[in-house]
């Protein structure tokens with residue numbers, strides 16, 4: 001058995017660790033597996049370094065933390081190399097493509113045109129059930145920019161504007177699976193440079209039968225830590241406050257999240273193909289800064305099952321019991 005090495009991700013961050021030394025020779029060792037599960041609960045984000053860059057290794061690491069969960073939609077492309085596994089999804093941006101699922105979707109931020117930009121969010125916010133964790137690797141990334149950002153909800157709660165925090169705590173946020181940046185309403189910090197990628201429209205047709213999903217803006221982890229957990233992307237507004245006042249409050253909250261994304265609530269990961277990264281989706285928010293549209297970008301995600309139990313569909317409805325007209 002080989003020992004593993006654990007380090008804090010960065011000296012100025014209160015979350016996240018790097019882990020070195022995991023391989024086929026020790027991945028089934030139960031003491032190491034328990035050490036990793038405990039570390040993950042405490043730190044919220046683990047970056048495994050120098051890993052074998054394979055689907056098999058990604059799945060093996062994922063299973064340390066729980067069973068895999070399938071994606072709630074059919075339109076989301078799956079990784080065809082993910083033998084014998086559910087819900088391994090494939091996000092591949094190919095420059096100059098017009099018909100790929102992730103083609104187009106360009107925005108401008110700070111005067112730069114960017115592809116694959118994603119605003120802050122957490123996964124499965126449009127569903128009543130969240131997933132416990134996401135596991136990500138990037139076989140192909142841009143030589144500059146293209147980083148994935150992770151914001152710790154525990155640290156974000158501490159650093160949030162107290163005035164806004166008091167107003168948003170105790171509120172539920174409404175979400176739908178509408179990932180079109182052209183329709184995003186809250187915390188918009190980019191300019192549109194064109195239309196939406198094909199996948200965003202395919203998803204809309206599929207999720208018209210999903211009721212709107214509600215999740216708390218702040219929740220308390222089992223260890224007592226207050227956690228700010230907000231998804232500006234895919235958010236529709238504040239439950240019972242779908243009016244000008246509620247919209248203005250939520251817009252200010254989402255811009256505050258963007259602001260914290262530049263500080264020590266957040267960590268931006270520069271990818272190596274041998275990195276494997278896991279984040280607690282009930283605690284961390286994530287984003288993609290985007291890259292020059294001329295660069296290819298390929299990320300592969302597996303998803304771990306497990307929920308905090310606080311989300312619900314509007315009016316207690318189930319998938320298939322509504323039909324939402326989508327504008």
Ligand SMILES: [Fe+2]
Pocket residue numbers: 121122123286
């Ligand atoms: Fe995501």
